[in-house]
Amino acid sequence: MDTPVCFIDTDSAGKLCVQQSALEILEQIQQPVVVVAVVGLYRTGKSYLMNRLAGKQTGFALGSTIESKTKGIWMWCVSHPTKAETTLVLLDTEGLGDVDKGEPKHDTNIFSLAVLLSSTLVYNSRGTIDNKAVMDLQYVTELSECIKVKSSDEDAEDSSEFVKFFPSFIWAVRDFTLELKINGKDVTKDEYLEFALKLKPGTSRSVVEYNFPRECIQKFFPSRKCFTFPFPTTQENMCSLGSLDSAEISSEFLKVTDNFCQFVFHDSCVKRLKDGYTVTGRVLGHLAKTYVDTISSGAAPCLENAVIAMAMIENEAAVNEGLQVYQSGMEKLKGSFPLELKDVSSEHQHLSSMATQAFMKRSFRDTDGKFLKSLEEKIIKLFDEYLCQNKQASKKRCEEILSSLSAPMMEKLEQGFYVKPGGYDLFCKDLEDIGKKYNSQANKEVKAEEVLEEFLKTVDSKAILKADKKLTEKEKKIKKEKEKAALLEQEIKAKEEKQRQLEEKFEAERRSNEERMRQMKEKMDEEMKLQREEAERAMNSKLREQADLQEKGFKEKADRLSQEIEEFKRRTTEAESNKAREFAEIIENYNQRHEKVMDVMMQQLREQMKAKLKPEAGSSSSCRIM
Structure with a gap:
């Protein structure tokens, strides 16, 4: 994107709405995203910082009057300067506290959306971090009411649930003129922030x-x-900050700005949902739409509901993506039909594995494995269709070979060449030569035996045998029996070939299922790992908070927090156990479903075996071909 676009705006009815043009841009971004949102009172210079993060002097509108310039939330997507294959999404929000706003909850909604959508939240203020500055950040006190972790009220007030997905926080203090000293001692900017957030007994x-x-x-x-920025330039130049040369801007201000940008680039994490799911641009767009629609309906955005909705969208798309991988590969192979069954089966297994990989990469919370099952069923159905198309191509080729090879013999038949003494032996010799040449040319075709069987049924030698005066009646009877035996032998060959192909298909599906199970296990292990990491971050946050309270003498609060920590540990252990059990059930159910598919194929094999020695009724006779 060369310039920012409006991401979330207000419609004519005063309700927030996501711009379709912004969603279309995000839909194209399949990379993970680092989302940096800036919030703060209007006319405090938020847009300038975002332009610098984009590596530009201008872009987001910089106001030069007392009116708020940015309305709603604007978005700028750029390549991340330090993280490969990652997109940096910058969100510049409407200034808080604008007197022109009529909707009292508008600012709270904008702030909540910035928290929900970002992986790093920058709060921009002016002057100092005094009590007024903290109180101006009143929106943070409403977050537990404006954002729900679960659809039920269970654990709604547990801060550990929020910190699992809340962004990191940067306080940018603009036009800072004070010395960084507390009780006469030099302090860092971070220590200054912590001092301002210190609790009173x-x-x-x-x-x-x-x-x-x-x-x-x-x-x-x-x-x-925390970052503290000095005045960037003289008062008269402040209204044109975006167009000033670097020589006209304070070197100290530029230094702090550069440090701020470098910190954001290196320390801002990829946006993740609850349970550690990585957010891409496409997913960010879906999230924004879900959250904004919920807010517009008058309800509080619920992370659990958003994740469920996201899982449905992404899993359906993951099935289609996996199917597309499989189908595009098989369509290329189709151009080479007819092929040996082993070649088709080998490519099927390879593409099925690639399709499963594509599915696993995009799928999320396929809790009962139904989407993977859907992909499997669709791939098996397509595989059957491609096998059928390969057989049709093979049949056509075999028929063309036989037609070419048998043309001279068929012409002799029409002319009555064989209807003479000794004609039967000549006919059998010609037919045998056709068979040898056919077997040489079509020996690798999947329909070779079946097409030959059909051909032999159509060649009627009765008239030739009857007209051959050279043969005695006894000899004719013996030759008739040999014809029947030869045709039966060819029927058995055709059935054996069908059985062999079914066995090969069975083996291909068995190996494909093993590969799907392996990938499923890897996916589940990764989800368990992310869940543990998420729980560890929350636990470490609570432990730091407890240590801080104890150090500052808030024993009662520390004791209460200690109880919360124990309860959190219990719930975490229980959740991990439930997840493991859930995964075991998914694998068991998946195996059971696959066994049913294999049972059907085995039944087909058994039926083939039973029918192998039974010749089809009404078969015509022909000569033996060897």
Whole structure:
């Protein structure tokens, strides 16, 4: 994208809506995304920072009046400067606190969306981080009401559930002029932020009101960073900051800005959903649509519901993607039909594995394995269709070979060449020569035996044998029996070939299933790993919070948190156990379904075996071909 576009706007009814043009852009981004959103009071210079993150001087609109320039949420997608095959998505939000807004919850909704969609949240303010600055960040106190982790109220207030998916937090303080000293000692910018978020002891109403937003920031954003920016330029140049040369901007301001950008580039993580699912541009668009539609309906966005909806969309798309991989590969192979069955089966197994890989890469929370089952069933159906097309191509080729080889003999038959004494032996000799040449040319064709069987049934030698005066009646009777035996032998060969092909197909499906099971196991192990990592991050956040409370003398709060930690450990262990059991059930159910498919194929094999020695009724006679 050369320039930003409007991502989320307000419609004529005053409701938030996602712009279709922005969704179309995100739909094309299949890479993981790092999403950086900036929020803060209007006219505090948010857009300038986002332009610098995009590596540009201009892009997001910079206002030069007291009016808020940015409306809704604007988006700019650029290649990530330090992470390969990753897209950096920058979200510039409408300034909070604009007096022109009529909807009282509008700012809260914008702030909530920035939290839900970003992997790094930048809060931009001016001056100092004093109590007013903290109180201006009132929206953070409403997050537990505006965002739900689960569809039920269970564990709704547990901050550990929020920190699993909340973004890291950067406080950017603009136009900062103070010395970084506390009690006469030099401190870092991060220490300055933590000092501003320090809780007061006591339980009075004023203390509770003072502590509440600070507790929320600490709980919801355990990963915090602070940058303090000096004035960028003279007061008269402030309105044209975006067009100034670097020589006209404070070198210290440029240095801090550069440090800020480098930190964001190196420390901002790829956006993930609950349970560790990596978000691509396409998924980000679906998420935004889900969250905005929920907000517009008057409900609070629910992460669990969003994940369920996302899983449905992505899993259906994953099935189609896997199927496309398989089908495009088989269509290329189709151009070489007819082929030996082993060649078709080998390519089927290879493409089936690739299709499963494509599915696994995109699928998410296929909790009962039904989408993988759907992919398997569609691939098996396609495989049968391609086998049928290969057989048809083989049959056509075999018929062409036989037609070419038998043409001289058929012409002799029409002319009555064989209707004479000794004609029967001449006929058998010609037919035998045709058979040898045919077997030489069509020996690898899947329909070779079957087409030959059909051909022999159509060649009627009765009239020739009857007219041959050279043979005695006894000799004619013996030759008739030999004809029947030869035809029966060819029928058995054709049935044996069908049985061999069915066995080969059975083996191909068995190997394909083993490969699917292996990939499924890998996918489940990866999901378990991500779930454990997610739980560890939440646990470490709680432990840091507990240590901080103990250090600062908040024993009662620390003790309460200790109980929360124990409960969190119990729930985490239980969730991991449930997940393992769930995975075991998925594999068991999948195996059972596959065994049923294999049972059907085995039944077909058994029926082939029974029919192998039974000649078809009404078979015509012909001479033996060897």
